[in-house]
Amino acid sequence: MKQCLLLTLLLTVAFGAYSQQTDLDSAEVAIRKQSINDILAREKGKLHDSIIADYYIQLADYAVNDYDYNLAIRYCDSALLNKSKLSLDKRVDLIETKATYLRSSGKSGDGIKLLLEILKELESKKRFDLSAGLNRRVGTIFLKMNDLANAEYHLRASIRHAQKNKDRETEGYARMSLGNRFKKEDRFAEAEEQYKASIDIGKAIGNKRLLAGNYNNFGSLLRKQGEIDEARKYYLKAVEMNIASGNDKWLSYNYNNLGNLSDAENKYQEALNYFLQSIEIKDRLGDLGGKVQTLSNVADAYQNLGDFKKAYTYQKEYSTLKDSLDRLNNIAENKKLAAQFQSEKREARIRQLALQDKYNQDKIDNQKEQLSYQNTIAWILSIGIVLVFIIAVLLWRTTVNRKRINAQLVEKNAQIDRQHREILDSINYASRIQNSILPGNEHRKELLPDHAILFKPKDIISGDFYVCDSANEHIFFGTVDCTGHGVPGAMVSLVASSHINKTIHEYELTDPGEILTRLNDEIPNALNGSDESINDGMDMAMCVLDLGAMQMNFAGAYQNCWVLASTESLERRIFEDVNAVLHEGNDFGILELKGERRGIGRSTMNAPFSTQSIELAKGDVILLSSDGYPDQFGGPRNKKFKVRELRNLVLKQAGSSPVQIVNTLDTTLKEWMDKTDQIDDVCVFVVRV
Template identity: 30%
Template sequence: MAHKILIIFLLASLSFSTGVVWGQSQKINSLKILVDDGKKDKNQVGILNRLSTLLKTSNAQESERYAQKALQLSLDIFYTIGQAEAYTNLGDLSASYRDDFLQAAKYYEKAYDIYRELYKNNQVEKWQVYRFLTENAIPTYNKLTEKPKRRRYRKARKYYQKLYVEFTEYLTFIASATKEKLSDKELELKDKDVELKAKEKEILTKQAALKNIDKKLRRAGLELKQRQLAQKFLELAKDSLSDSLFIAESIRLKLVDSLVLKELEIKDNKLKIQENALQLLTQRQKVERLENEKARQRTLITSFTVGVTLLLALAFVLYRSNRLQKRSNTLLTERNEEIEQQNEEIRTKNEQIETKNKKITESINYAQRIQKAILPDHAAIEALLPNSFVYYRPYQIVSGDFYWFGVVGKKIIYAAVDCTGHGVPGAFMSMIGSALLNEIVKQKQITESHIILNDLHVGIRDSLRQEETHNQDGMDMAIVVIDTENYQMDFSGAKNPLVYIQDGELHFIKGDRYPIGDVINKSERDFTKHTIKLDKSTVCYMFSDGYQDQFGGPEKRKFMGKRLREMLLQYHHLDFAKQKEIYEKTLLEWIEETGQIDDVLLIGFKFDQEVVENTEINLIKANQASI
């Protein structure tokens, strides 16, 4: 018995699920009919977004096409709610269909910004934002964290981490009103259920009235047929009786005398025939009445069976719906409790993280003040090189790029240095490099550019014990030594170049192909010295790779060294303060959408006869100050 009940239940469930799938397919077909490319209104946006949502699991490619159309139409008519729904669908498809979590995160970020602004202006309800965060954005990040640590997911995780913190904080903010919104939805569903039951009762009443009318029409038709048949039988009986009387009369006239007895017998037979005809007519009428009664009973039984079956089916559907509703309510209650518990844990962890971040930030800010203190004084540089600028933009609070300036006799030593890494590790390396340069140039009085790099290489390897630890940290740099007495400039470079311009012509000198310090088994290196005559006005530029390696622009590509050199040649004749302003503005516009990815250092200065004549006194002051 139990097996039979289970089989019946499974068959009912299968038929129910098949009906649901068929119903969903009908809904999709109905919505496709409503799509009209000629209409540009909010209703069309809603239809396109609804189609995209329904097709996510069955036809992802078509779903994406409808989402793109919805996004474009909502942008054209400035319909922000439609934009948010389209971005949400595109984010779901990017993660589940294309496995592109980075693009999904960007779509979710746009949808989140729109939802937050709409909620702020009371244009959407809290539960809409809550549903977006809990059903789309945050679950996608949870799926991303379960992915293997491969290169293709690395950027997505990095991009998503900041968004995840912001999403969860905002989720905490709006979670308190979720239960109230769910209760409102339950009341609305109950009202709709009552309305549907009333309509269903009205339809059943009308069906019963139509059945009664149909029965009366059939009964009237049967009675009409019976009357017509009886009339025909009566006419036949009359004709038969008249013929018999006529024949009898003829026989009687001919055989009056001899057949009196026979005539009486014939009369008796006539009466019997008439009685038999009447009996036959009566029996036929009875048979027709019985058949009509049986037909009516069959109709009643069929109607009753169908009605009972429909009532049972309706009762089963209502029972199942009630159980599913109770189960959903139980799950929602449990989910709310879990969310509340998770929110509490998130709040606690956020407070701990904020405390740690505050302490770390305070330490890094203090390190920034120390790093700024070791950088050269701009006033000292401008006193010797009045036509100059330094564009220095760290990627984080502290920087791995730094510049160094010193004076020995009548020689000016100027360097642009790019240490390994950025942030705190790069800042440590910059302090080591600055200290070693002070020792080599100011204490040992070494003014040969290539020897300075050789000694700095040895100092870095010794300071970091790279022979023992196999540490790979080091630095790339460009250094010039300006001899104001002999009108010449020496340049040496560790991977970084020098750009100088004379008579409107740009010259580009590459640095040597190896850096300062690394694990290669060479304790000493022979860097190249390049000598440049300063017998004419010369504009020089030194820089790290941060400027030319920034991603941005219309195609999100690197700025590249060629574009940087063309820009330096184009603006080298301008005032140096104006040059710095142009180079800074160009970089900010280039990275406006992508953001900065590395420390930036760009140094420019001009050397000519006027500078030599005006800097002799300043050189003496600088030497006295360095002593």
């Protein structure tokens, strides 16, 4: 707790210092902008066009610092006003800068159009020294947009032009990006070919950063194919290259990848050591964004090692840092919106003043014509009238400005209130959307007349959800635990729900093992939409009932299935070819069907999930649960509830209805938590046959 409070205090102090520094820098920036404008006005017609362009780009950079992208784009247009007098290299730099600002302002299409136009000119003039690098950067943009066809086209063009210009470095980076493109579609052989070619180039030109990037990406490719030992070798090579080149930021990510490999092999102490090395570097670099996920990995490692106190400490630090970064991002976004609003207001004010100036000038001209025909007394009277008019205008403008400033303050406060309400409304609406994917009570009662569900999201929206459906004379029910909770978990849950529905109704799968295998193939492709690999997925338990034959098929990914029945009833049945453990107590027993120890979308194993089949008897109670219930901290020693305690609690409820079991679970969890915060979503599904 002390570490969390200290972290919050440091972030608060850092942000306050940043705000003060920004205020001080604002005065210096204002002086510099005025100095540049003075030079442009004073030396008009004397400066070389390239120098003028450099001054306008400086002004554009200052506008971007204030999030005023529209003003930055206008400065770029001013820099390109006499583009025919600029060198082609200079024009390419200016157009790339303008395209960047267009994309930042939400006009990605216009930015890409600009780049494609200048590319066409470069290729027509055979300026391969410029087109090679620009094609690579355009290909990378399309890759981030997941437009793989256009990304491949421009990356291959970059390779051809770099070869013509003998630019080995650009060719190496283009091949690495092309390998990333093929990796997105699991085209492993083609991706490997590009990475190896890029590695050969890196060795030939002695570019350690190029080698480090390729070793890391090739390691991820091998990991995706389940070649863990080979993946580790390449990650370690990436570590060696990043140490040699002093690239500490990517070195920290290499250690994180090595930690994930060790964790997947249950080498928890080794994984912890790598994660702690990654955090040490990120602390030194001030990389708070990268530190967030690694904190979660450290918490999981300590939990797997049985050190629940440290697991809880790091989990709290992760939540605190993540919430703090989210708040800082919201502040930056609000500042960007405010700058855009002020830019639009400023432009409207400029147009208004221009019209007012024209009106005043016309009026003064008319007065001068009349005054030329009047005598000295008329001149004196006219001057007096003009002075009175000027004073009146000044007073009027002062009043208008005061009212405008007051109105802006009122509007800004109202805007902040609206944003707050909109955020809450959006989250509540997202909750209604998420609830719409959950099966309704009447539908569940129709399929499973005697059942009950304990569903307690940690936040308004949840990363856990439950399944209850029917198809082809089979009844499907299960629990799903997606990575994370709140908004991130809910987003993953929408993707997962859609694909589960697809496997049941479109693919018409009735075997739970085949359903989980199909989800394991499709979920990673649905979530990975950029160069970076997203390590999101889900844990799941799926049961398929054939009530006519009194048979149940089960498959699990990091989740088990409990069948509660009398010991006598269980002993009469023969359970063959099932991975199960029997727990007995009070003349009743729980047959625990074991799910596989790997998740969906996060495992390096590509083997199919297996299905376990058992015979059911009337009165059997089936229970499925996510890890939210047993992982909840609480009690007098602030420890986890644990699976063993949950099993004992269910055994004590033997003979009770599903509703009574769920009510007992709910009451016990509340008493266990007391004043402790809920740390994860909770989902328990109980069915009596």
